[in-house]
Amino acid sequence: MADPVCYIKLNRNVELTEADVYIKDIGSIRCADKLVAAKVKSIKVHKFCSAGDSVEAGQETDTQGSGAQKKSAQDGGMPKHSASKSRESARAKGGKMPYEEKRCVVSILKIIELIEEACPGVTVESLGETEVLIERIKVDTHKGWQQALKAFFIAIISFCGTAFTIMAYHNDIGIADVFTRIHEIVMGSEPAGVSALEVAYSVGLSLGIIVFFNHVGGRRLTKDPTPIEVEMRKYETDVNNALVDTAEREGKTIDVE
Numbered sequence: 001m002a003d004p005v006c007y008i009k010l011n012r013n014v015e016l017t018e019a020d021v022y023i024k025d026i027g028s029i030r031c032a033d034k035l036v037a038a039k040v041k042s043i044k045v046h047k048f049c050s051a052g053d054s055v056e057a058g059q060e061t062d063t064q065g066s067g068a069q070k071k072s073a074q075d076g077g078m079p080k081h082s083a084s085k086s087r088e089s090a091r092a093k094g095g096k097m098p099y100e101e102k103r104c105v106v107s108i109l110k111i112i113e114l115i116e117e118a119c120p121g122v123t124v125e126s127l128g129e130t131e132v133l134i135e136r137i138k139v140d141t142h143k144g145w146q147q148a149l150k151a152f153f154i155a156i157i158s159f160c161g162t163a164f165t166i167m168a169y170h171n172d173i174g175i176a177d178v179f180t181r182i183h184e185i186v187m188g189s190e191p192a193g194v195s196a197l198e199v200a201y202s203v204g205l206s207l208g209i210i211v212f213f214n215h216v217g218g219r220r221l222t223k224d225p226t227p228i229e230v231e232m233r234k235y236e237t238d239v240n241n242a243l244v245d246t247a248e249r250e251g252k253t254i255d256v257e
Helices: 036-042 085-092 108-118 147-171 173-189 196-213 227-250
Strands: 004-012 014-015 020-022 025-033 044-045 103-107 123-126 131-136
Touching: 004 036, 004 108, 025 036, 044 103, 044 108, 103 108, 103 227, 108 123, 108 196, 131 227, 147 173, 173 196, 196 227
Parallel strands: 004 123, 014 131
Antiparallel strands: 004 025, 020 044, 103 131
């Protein structure tokens, strides 16, 4: 019987609320052998440490699948793979984590190594990313007046900031003088108060903003992503790539030896 093939597709960025990270949390698994697939999904990849947690010399920094333990006799039981340099310094300073670990980068090679140790004979095929950025977040389930107040201030700041930007731009180009000149050319005299041209421009500006940003309140005008969503996805991609590159340069990527 041929060895089963396990296909894995890692995500680029994963946000979790739990300290323990399993393969099922960071990607998709496909294998014809259901038992192998279930076993692979349950492999623990990493465990986030909180500030003040004890980091003893014999403690594993990255999690091993199916009881596979990696310790060296030369370093007195120190693990071969370190999730972060902060853990090494924690051991040197009394065995306590100095701050809460919120982010780590795991290589696909480390994932393959854990799968091969837990399921000998399985062929692993990677179809996704070569590294996955894992972030631990804390979600406040009690959304009270603090959240409403925060949303209110953000809305006010966004509204005032946008209004100031538009007014500053109009003042910079002298749009009031432009309207006055157009009124003189068309009507032959200066406008007395607010002209129809200014009213039409204000209405058109509002409608243009609504159409451009593809939003009216909480509703979309079309199914296409809004320009803000497109820019946010680009920004998120750039941030993820920068974090992964930084982790690689600092040697903090959880990888094979």
